[in-house]
Amino acid sequence: MKTTVHIISHSHWDREWYLPFEKHRVKLIELMDNAMELFEKDERYRNFHLDGQTIVLDDYLEIRPENREKLKKYVQEGRFHVGPWYILQDEFLTSGEAAVRNLLTGMREAKEFGGLCPVGYFPDAFGNAGQMPQLLKQAGMKAVAFGRGVKPVGFNNEAKEGGAYESTYSEMNWESMDGSGLLGILFANWYNNGAEIPVEPEEAKEYWDQRLKAAKRFAGTSQLLFMNGCDHQPVQKDLGDAIETARKLYPDIDFIHSDFETYVQAVEKDLEENPTNSLSTVRGELTSQETDGFWTLVNTCSSHVELKKENRRGEAALEKEAEPLAALAALAGKEYPEDFLRYSWKKLMQNHPHDSICGCSVDAVNDEMKTRFDKSRQVAETVTEESAKYLADQIDTENAGGLPFIVFNPSGWERTGLVEAILDYELDYDRFIWDGYDRMKALSLPEFVLKDADGNEISAKVEDLGANFGYFLPEDRFREPYMARQLRVTFEAEKVPALGHRLYQLKKAAPMKEKTSLVTGENTMENAFLKVEIQKDGTYTLTEKNSGRTYGPLGYFEDTGDIGNEYLYVQPKNTTPIVTKGTPAKITLEEDLPYRAVYRIESRIEIPESADEILAEERRRCSDFFGRKAGRSEKTVPLVLTTKLSLEKNGKGVSAETTFENLAKDHRVRVILPTGLATEQHFADCPFELVKRNNHHSAEWKNPSGCEHQQRFTAMEDEKGGLLAANFGLYEYEILPEEDNAIAITLLRAVGEMGDWGVFPTPKAQLPGTHTARYGIYPFEKGKLYETIKEGAQFQTSLLAVVTDAHKGSLPAEYSNLSWSGEGIELTALKARESEKTPEGENDLVLRFVNHSDKPQRLTVTKPAWAEKAFLSNVIEEELERLPETESTGEISAYKHTLRPYEILTLILRR
Numbered sequence: 001m002k003t004t005v006h007i008i009s010h011s012h013w014d015r016e017w018y019l020p021f022e023k024h025r026v027k028l029i030e031l032m033d034n035a036m037e038l039f040e041k042d043e044r045y046r047n048f049h050l051d052g053q054t055i056v057l058d059d060y061l062e063i064r065p066e067n068r069e070k071l072k073k074y075v076q077e078g079r080f081h082v083g084p085w086y087i088l089q090d091e092f093l094t095s096g097e098a099a100v101r102n103l104l105t106g107m108r109e110a111k112e113f114g115g116l117c118p119v120g121y122f123p124d125a126f127g128n129a130g131q132m133p134q135l136l137k138q139a140g141m142k143a144v145a146f147g148r149g150v151k152p153v154g155f156n157n158e159a160k161e162g163g164a165y166e167s168t169y170s171e172m173n174w175e176s177m178d179g180s181g182l183l184g185i186l187f188a189n190w191y192n193n194g195a196e197i198p199v200e201p202e203e204a205k206e207y208w209d210q211r212l213k214a215a216k217r218f219a220g221t222s223q224l225l226f227m228n229g230c231d232h233q234p235v236q237k238d239l240g241d242a243i244e245t246a247r248k249l250y251p252d253i254d255f256i257h258s259d260f261e262t263y264v265q266a267v268e269k270d271l272e273e274n275p276t277n278s279l280s281t282v283r284g285e286l287t288s289q290e291t292d293g294f295w296t297l298v299n300t301c302s303s304h305v306e307l308k309k310e311n312r313r314g315e316a317a318l319e320k321e322a323e324p325l326a327a328l329a330a331l332a333g334k335e336y337p338e339d340f341l342r343y344s345w346k347k348l349m350q351n352h353p354h355d356s357i358c359g360c361s362v363d364a365v366n367d368e369m370k371t372r373f374d375k376s377r378q379v380a381e382t383v384t385e386e387s388a389k390y391l392a393d394q395i396d397t398e399n400a401g402g403l404p405f406i407v408f409n410p411s412g413w414e415r416t417g418l419v420e421a422i423l424d425y426e427l428d429y430d431r432f433i434w435d436g437y438d439r440m441k442a443l444s445l446p447e448f449v450l451k452d453a454d455g456n457e458i459s460a461k462v463e464d465l466g467a468n469f470g471y472f473l474p475e476d477r478f479r480e481p482y483m484a485r486q487l488r489v490t491f492e493a494e495k496v497p498a499l500g501h502r503l504y505q506l507k508k509a510a511p512m513k514e515k516t517s518l519v520t521g522e523n524t525m526e527n528a529f530l531k532v533e534i535q536k537d538g539t540y541t542l543t544e545k546n547s548g549r550t551y552g553p554l555g556y557f558e559d560t561g562d563i564g565n566e567y568l569y570v571q572p573k574n575t576t577p578i579v580t581k582g583t584p585a586k587i588t589l590e591e592d593l594p595y596r597a598v599y600r601i602e603s604r605i606e607i608p609e610s611a612d613e614i615l616a617e618e619r620r621r622c623s624d625f626f627g628r629k630a631g632r633s634e635k636t637v638p639l640v641l642t643t644k645l646s647l648e649k650n651g652k653g654v655s656a657e658t659t660f661e662n663l664a665k666d667h668r669v670r671v672i673l674p675t676g677l678a679t680e681q682h683f684a685d686c687p688f689e690l691v692k693r694n695n696h697h698s699a700e701w702k703n704p705s706g707c708e709h710q711q712r713f714t715a716m717e718d719e720k721g722g723l724l725a726a727n728f729g730l731y732e733y734e735i736l737p738e739e740d741n742a743i744a745i746t747l748l749r750a751v752g753e754m755g756d757w758g759v760f761p762t763p764k765a766q767l768p769g770t771h772t773a774r775y776g777i778y779p780f781e782k783g784k785l786y787e788t789i790k791e792g793a794q795f796q797t798s799l800l801a802v803v804t805d806a807h808k809g810s811l812p813a814e815y816s817n818l819s820w821s822g823e824g825i826e827l828t829a830l831k832a833r834e835s836e837k838t839p840e841g842e843n844d845l846v847l848r849f850v851n852h853s854d855k856p857q858r859l860t861v862t863k864p865a866w867a868e869k870a871f872l873s874n875v876i877e878e879e880l881e882r883l884p885e886t887e888s889t890g891e892i893s894a895y896k897h898t899l900r901p902y903e904i905l906t907l908i909l910r911r
Contacts (some may be wrong), residue, residue: 001222001270005246006258007194009239010229011057012048014584015087017231017355018760020364025059027232032060034235036070039079044240044711046257049081052121053088054109055350076114081259083110083117086142089352091122091129092597092709093301093731094902096687096850097829098352099132100875101345103139104834107876109783116259119260120144120182123191125354127296130285131688133184134176134904136213138874141265142181143226144174146295148649149286152188171219171267171894175283177689177854177903178635183264184282187227188218194226195241197232204245210252221270224265237743239576241395252544285691293703294626295454297358299569301732302668302749304359304366304765305773309729310373311357314348317380320797322692324499325387328817328843328854331866332810334390338385339534347376360566362754388802395503396809400453402507403487406802409496412820412827413790414453417649418596419493421801423506424470424484433469436483440467443485446508450491452501453813457512459594459724460491479735485663491900492595492649493799497816499830518597518647523587525597525647530779532647538585538601540645542654544779547721549778554673555656556581558744559607561632562668563615565755569668569705572631579672579695580641590644601643610665619752622759624798637663647715650792651841653724653778657826662748669748673741673777674727675716675723680747682735683785684708684714685792688828688904690852695735707746713792714743717785724788725788726776726795747773786824786853793826825899833908840910846877847907851899859905869893873906883907 011031011323016024038045050056061068074080086105089098110116110154120143122128122137129150136144154679167186174184184633187193193211215224224385228236231750236242239257244256256262269275288296301308322341330336351369355361392406409415426443427716428436450460465486472480489506497503520526523534531543539553557580564570591598615630643658658671684691686709710733714723725733725743732746754760776795780788820827826849833844851857861870863885870883901906 001273001431002252002254003222003224004222004256004266005226006256006263006266007197007226007228007239007555008049008258008260008263009047009226010051010191011233012191012229012231013051014231014355015055015059015353016365016368018193018754018758020362021368025063025323028056028059028062029063031234032056034237035080036074036238039074040091042240044243044257047079047081047259048235049117049259049840051088051123052083052117052119053085054082054106055087057109068651078115078259080115082113082115082615083107083115084120084139086346087349088121088123088125089349090354090357091125091132092481092686092711093311093357094352094687095315095711097132097321097733097848098257098315098349099135099687099737100829102349102352102847103135104876105342105346105349107139108834108836111146115219116679118142119258122390123187124148126300126358127288127298128286128441129687129689130691131176131902133174133182134178134180135688135875137180138904141182142261143185144540145185145187145260146286147680147757148393149288149325150282155789155875156555166282168278170218170404171220172279172535173281174286175281175857176902178900179781180739183268185225189214190323191227192230192233194228195230196236196774197239197246199229199241199245201245201249204242204592205249208246208249208413209553215541217740218776220279221267221274223263223266223270239724258771259308285686287709288705289412290700292700293697293701294568297360297567298707299564299705299732299749300358300360300567301707302569303566303751304747305368305746305748306767306771307357307359307366308731311351312431312729314373314376314380317377317384318344318348318794319829321410322380322383324385324386325391325408325731327830327832328499329387329390330832330843331817332391332394334387338382338832338835340379342377344376347372347379352763359765360754362760363762364762368423384800388800389820391501391811392802393807394756394809395804395811396813397503397806399810400503400505400806402505402805403803404503404505405801405803406503407493407496408501408802409498410622410799410800411794412830413794414498415496415794415799416494417493417794417799417800419801421489421547421803422465423487423489423803425487428483429480431859433481433483435465437467440485445485447510448506449509449511450489451505451507453505458491459516460489461593463488463490468527474522494650496799497765497814499818500816502812503813505849508804508902516594518649519589519592523599525599527647527649527651527653530647530654532645534587534599534601536584536873537582538580538587538603542777542779544721544781549721549779551676551723552674556672557603557605558672559639560668561608561611562666562749562751563611563618563628563630565751566755566762569707569749569846570625570628571609571704573629575632578662580605580606595649596646598646601645603641603643606636607639607664607667609635609637609663615666619761620759625755636835639664646875652788653776655771655774655776655795657774658747659772661766661770662750665750665752667750668746670744670746671773672736672739672742672744673723674723674742677716677718679716680882682714684733685711685713685789687711688791688850688903695737695741704736707732712796715742715785715788716743717780717782721782722780722785724778724786724792726778726792728774728796730773730775745775747771789826789852818847818864820848820857820860822899824855824856824857825849825851825859833877843911845909845911847909848875849905849907850900851901851903851905854901855899857899859897859899861895861907863895864909867909869910871908871910872897873908875904875906876907878905
């Protein structure tokens with residue numbers, strides 16, 4: 001078959017990076033204006049690929065709104081190729097549900113403009129998540145193009161002589177672990193291999209001889225891909241002339257100004273006609289495991305850790321609170337706030353591009369991200385509050401006495417956990433609120449007791465918060481300020497139904513005088529499941545009672561130097577870690593209540609205040625990061641780490657909250673959890689996947705750092721049991737086989753430069769100030785891994801308390817809106833179906849499940865009273881086929897479906 005050179009014009013558009021967003025946007029306006037001018041003046045310039053993301057349309061039209069119809073015309077004509085994403089996200093630092101919203105938004109906006117590029121696009125993602133082929137195939141994509149994660153990989157995929165390759169060609173079959181596969185296109189010579197094509201014959205001949213040879217080296221067909229552009233690359237205005245020159249120089253080769261859809265169709269046809277050119281199949285995540293380990297840039301997981309925590313807050317606020325509660329409120333009659341949720345999601349996703357969420361940009365970018373996180377979360381929290389209040393108003397509390405409130409559980413599992421509720425004991429609406437303050441402050445408070453709806457007394461801590469200002473914003477009249485005497489009630493709510501609620505009431509009465517405690521000895525606490533013993537150096541052991549197995553000592557801290565940058569961790573040569581292990585800690589019992597015990601552990605070490613003076617010069621001259629000679633300063637500062645270690649009455653593990661003030665620069669802080677488990681593999685939570693990874697990297701791995709990506713937790717088990725380490729917004733971990741298979745979680749990484757292609761100081765990336773890290777440790781019995789993953793999932797959110805009053809309602813005091821079961825299966829979403837996809841049922845609800853296990857699993861969803869029909873769907877919420885009802889137990893109907901190993905299943909319930 002004749003060789004065809006497909007030249008695709010593009011510009012990889014990092015929305016913000018080495019320049020802040022608005023400065024990059026000025027260049028974007030110029031780029032798109034120039035492309036449209038070229039469309040008008042040169043018919044040979046067929047099209048331009050807008051980097052697989054539709055946000056560029058939003059950003060352009062905010063400045064040039066008068067060009068909307070012109071832009072739509074060029075999308076409809078196939079001159080501009082857009083989508084399928086809203087933004088090009090980092091796949092590991094954003095959740096699976098965020099990836100789905102990204103696709104939904106990008107595909108919706110692309111279709112609104114009249115065109116959609118059916119190729120998943122990850123030109124510069126720092127590794128590729130294993131479920132992306134399944135996600136993209138469900139969304140109807142024809143192929144996926146990506147830049148990193150598969151050999152050959154050097155800097156910018158620089159080809160290296162010799163060695164084995166994971167894929168024979170730059171084209172391959174990329175499969176998720178469920179078996180879903182797509183044609184994968186690796187930019188083996190990077191996405192700039194066709195940039196700045198010369199027009200002059202002599203220069204063009206030299207250019208093409210070299211570029212054609214490099215492309216043919218990896219191509220599996222006669223269709224050669226050349227990407228005409230690079231990061232923020234301006235339009236090549238003389239491309240038409242350059243292509244004509246190439247045609248004259250190489251008459252036996254077809255040179256065409258192409259697009260991805262044309263290229264993919266040509267590759268598929270070539271493979272069909274030449275079946276001997278069989279492609280390799282790569283399965284699962286693409287994270288450079290078989291390479292030298294430098295260029296998927298995993299240490300971006302720990303850059304700007306506070307931004308990572310904000311992202312976790314934002315995703316949890318939408319996925320685990322606002323969407324499910326809004327859906328439950330819609331079942332009760334409230335309008336679903338789709339427009340507000342879309343806005344909140346878009347603001348959050350504007351922080352998800354790989355150079356943004358990865359924290360590898362200049363300081364101005366990271367400053368602006370904080371504002372976007374706030375905007376997104378403010379809307380999500382308002383949706384949550386209004387949905388929960390609406391639901392509370394539908395619950396029958398007529399017989400509740402005292403101060404009633406509702407505890408909501410928006411998660412997919414029944415939940416026991418700690419609750420804090422702020423209650424107004426009495427209000428004063430006097431227009432002179434300062435008088436109300438005096439009256440509220442002078443009130444005498446009685447004793448209180450907490451009871452559930454059945455009148456059972458519950459152990460609780462009731463605190464007097466004094467007189468405080470508050471206000472109502474009624475829907476039909478002016479705001480109402482007041483002063484209130486407030487109480488804070490803290491207790492452990494047991495077995496709150498999944499996707500449901502339970503009523504509680506605080507009453508005036510004398511509480512029971514019986515005193516129970518989880519403290520069972522000096523620096524020891526214990527419940528029915530776990531015994532915790534704190535050692536003199538602040539480490540602790542956990543004994544899982546059913547098996548009798550003890551883990552630890554756990555929880556010492558490690559500090560090392562870091563002379564790298566926002567992309568790469570580089571420990572100075574000839575330096576050793578400074579650890580708290582063996583150093584006496586100050587241990588104090590801080591809380592001893594029937595439902596919780598908390599110990600305060602203060603650890604102190606002296607660490608170098610920064611790198612030595614050599615680093616400043618090496619930064620200025622942009623020295624090779626791994627060849628740097630800088631060490632650590634001889635001057636030291638204290639690092640004081642204060643950990644609150646908590647055990648709840650019904651907790652299956654302990655939760656830790658470590659706070660410290662960062663006074664140093666150029667260093668990394670980690671917590672080390674030696675598991676003592678005899679195994680060569682472990683599990684890491686990733687988007688829609690529980691990934692199994694080796695504890696040791698391959699022989700090809702040269703990077704001294706063996707860090708990996710995680711989302712909510714990492715787990716390890718052997719023949720006798722296991723340990724799960726949950727986290728909140730701490731995305732980087734490393735397995736240390738030489739330290740009893742320890743799980744090391746990065747709490748802070750402080751550096752002073754962006755890195756990559758130039759000298760970009762980032763003093764704010766040193767992260768001075770106070771930091772708090774949250775993580776949890778859960779031992780489990782052999783075979784209980786899939787039961788324990790819910791602990792890691794629920795560690796991300798809390799039960800929600802909403803104050804109400806006594807009133808009639810249609811919902812009972814305890815209620816679950818949905819019941820389901822399935823081993824190893826997680827419910828990841830409950831939301832309303834996209835409004836434009838509901839021609840027959842505008843009230844459709846969407847449920848999404850994922851099978852985390854390596855075996856087929858049976859999902860059973862008990863048919864809710866409000867559901868009329870059920871349909872199988874895909875991630876873009878298309879109705880596929882009706883799911884019949886079957887008998888579950890007795891006369892109860894259910895919807896049943898078997899999920900393949902690692903399958904993502906979306907279900908539509910029509911009401």
